Amino acid sequence: MRKEILLSDIAIKGGFWAQKQQMCKEITIPSVYSQFLASGRIGAFDFSTPYPENRPPHIFWDSDVAKWMEGACYQLIKHPDHQLQGKVETLIDHIERYQAEDGYFNLYFQRVEPQKRYTHRSKHELYCAGHLMEAAVAYYELTGSTRFISIMEKYADLIDRVFRIEKSAAFLTPGHEEIELALFRMYYASKNEKYLRLALYFLEMRGNNEIDFAEQTENRAYNQSHLPVREQREAVGHAVRATYLYSAMADAAIVTGDEKLKTACIDLYRDITRRKMYVTGGLGSTPVGEAFTLPYDLPNRTAYAETCASVGMVFFCFWMMKLDPENAAEYADTIERELYNGILSGISLDGSKFFYENPLEFRVSDRYRNTSTTKRDRFPSIARSEIFSCSCCPPNICRLLPSVEKYIMTHDMDRSISIWQFADCEAKTSEWSVTMKTDFPVSGKVKITCQGVKRLSVRVPAWCRSYITDTPTREENRCLVFDNPETVSLNFDMPARLVSADPRNADCAGKAAVMRGPLVYCAEGIDNENKVFACTISRMPDFKEGSCAEFGIPTISANGYLRAEGDNPYPDLTDRGIRCRIHLIPYFAMENRGETDMVVWLPIGD
Structure with missing residues (x-):
């Protein structure tokens, strides 16, 4: 069976990914820590300091910081840094000091509602526990010390007793999947089969018990609780939860040899990649539930395509390479698509700002529409942010970039x-x-x-x-x-090329996108007289490659047509417009030069 290479045994030495990892080391990991410190996430781990009035720890803060810790550990494997390691050690000190006697640890429930442990399936307790476990495994890989992993083993033992043995919690499976794949990592690190049994138990019970059904009477597909895992054949619900669950399912199928589970994983992968994935690798076409919708329902302008979902898809594909080795090249293709497009678009070129959502079309005017609604659920933000109230994506990038070697x-x-x-x-x-x-x-x-x-x-x-x-x-x-x-x-050979969409993808009807190798390109208003929506691209584009200086990747220009603007909103179609050259940049580099219109799919002009 194929085995991953330890991060200590492989190192990127130069080129594109060396630049991205250097950026992560110098800018991203320090910047995310600073934002987490300013927002109270870091300080929340010190229970001796009261949290500010009306600003208690959020239910998912543990997971945000745990992902940052995991990424910091991967960074430290390659680049020792006493100051960075000290920050990790201090957080571990707090976890060890304030862990409950029975092993429990949670920022929100210990500090805000200690009497309500394991009473709300949707409040992320097991999700947070899973990310802390992954951070502990990363720390073990860094140091060889069992200090952190022993703390989390105590926590995992409590979870095993409460959920699998006693069944004394108000629910049986997590509302947000993650702990399942974390328990597999705990099992591989510790060789303790208890964690394997617990991971398999959570998978077995999902969509397969009345206790969770009573707690969640509607929209069980949102967190993939609508069917037992072996019966799931279509990707549904929250895209990040889905990819984390499917990763654990694939891991379970590898360990157990469960053919029904393997078949389910293959079908789920095919459903995603053939019917529900954007050309960029983006997953989740609606902000309502951050979810998958119907096959080929892939609107560009309102695409959700959460960065975390692309990270989760990398995890899923990595396990699928082991589970279905004859088709490993296809899964690696999808990892490549995610790495160069769906994930890198989520971080600015300087490494300090992020997109939570990654649409395939931006209109500057949409920003003003958002101000008239009470919910940011119609048009994605056109400006990158240093932090979000729900800041899961930045630390996910923090842990992906320093560990990209494992996918090589x-x-x-x-x-x-x-x-x-x-x-x-x-x-x-x-x-x-x-x-x-x-x-x-x-x-x-x-x-x-x-x-x-x-x-x-x-x-x-x-x-x-x-x-x-x-x-x-x-x-x-x-x-x-x-x-x-x-x-x-x-x-x-990797010339620029035009790609089309399946005709059932109505949003892309009559349009083409430009790709070069694995990279998707886009046209921004700043390079095209602020008229990208007046441009059509020629079927004979005569692609020319430009400089790599600004983005580290060649820009591209293509033949097209620019339609005239005028007083008549609906003139007769008499010609294609004037000939022009359309200028395109890598999609991952979008929205780095100020707010500007952007489009991936261009109408075909001839």
Whole structure:
């Protein structure tokens, strides 16, 4: 079975992802900590300090900080920093000091409503516990110390007793899935099968018990409680909860060999990627419940496409690569789509500001519509923020960027190495080493040097129509296979191209998007005379690549037409407009130069 490579055994050395990781190290992790400190999240862990009047800890603050801690630990594995580690240690000190005698820890319920532990399924207790467990595992990977993981084992033991053994809580499964996948990580780290049993129990009970049904009488699909997990075949409800649940389901199917669970995971993946995913990898097409809707209901202007959902999809696909190895290349394609589009769009180019939602179309005028409503549930914000009241996305990026190496390659016990993502990096164990040199995604050129490797497998991306290699190879399951390799040079052709949408996707009817390799591009008003909605793109675009200086990736221009504005709102269609060049930038770089209109899908003009 393919195994992930430890973060201590692989490092990105240069290129695109080195720049992103440097940004995360220098700006993002410190900035998110500062925002969490200013908002009271960090201080809430010190129970000796009263919280401000009328500002008690929120029910999900534990999870926000825990994700930051996890990301900080991944960062520290590669870049020791006494000051950063001190912040992590201080938080662990507080958790250890204020953990209840029976193992319980929760900022809100211990400090605000201690008499209501485990009485509200929707109040994130188990969700917060899960993220703290993941942070504890990351700390263990960093230090080898069992200090934090022992604290969380005590908490997990309490949860096991209350939920699985005594069934004394007011509900049986979490309202927000997360603890399931965290318990698998606890099991792998501690080898204690108690945590495996508890993870499987939560999965088995979901959508399969009367206690939760009584507590949640309506809209059970919102948190995937409408059916037992083996019977779920369509992605429904809150997109982040869904991807976290599906990740745990895939992990469970790997551990247990449960074929029905495997089939459910494959069907859920296909439902998402074939019918409910934006071209950017965005998931969740409505702000109402931050949820999946109907097949092919993918509006661009009001897309929700939460950053956390794209992070969750990476987790799901990573486990699917192990569960369904014959189709691993397809799952890696989806990870690639998420990494370069759905996730990176969620963070500003300078690493300090974020999008919670990632629509595929912005109109500056929509900002004024939001002011006339009491809910921000119609048009996404056009400006990035340093923090949100519900600030789950920034720390999710904090933990994804420093750990992106784990998605690059896997290995088998027989010294077989599989490369799934392209990055300038080096992986090394006592038995083998692999060095990959590339400027991807600027170009598709990749050079791989191996020592002690018996078999090298390299994914051929789905977007690649042709490639060149100087080494004898064969293709298996859309991967190039090299036996006893020493040096392998590859060049994946990655010209800009037009892509269309399924005709059932009504919002994209008669439109095309521009992609280059895995990257989706967009047109912003600032580059197009503030008239992107007057532009149509030619079927013969004659793409030209521009400078990489501003975004680290080439810009693109294409032939198009600019329709004239006038006094008649509905003139006869007599011509296509005047010829023009449409200027496009990588989608992940959108809205970094001030508020401006933006569009991914352009009408086809000829």
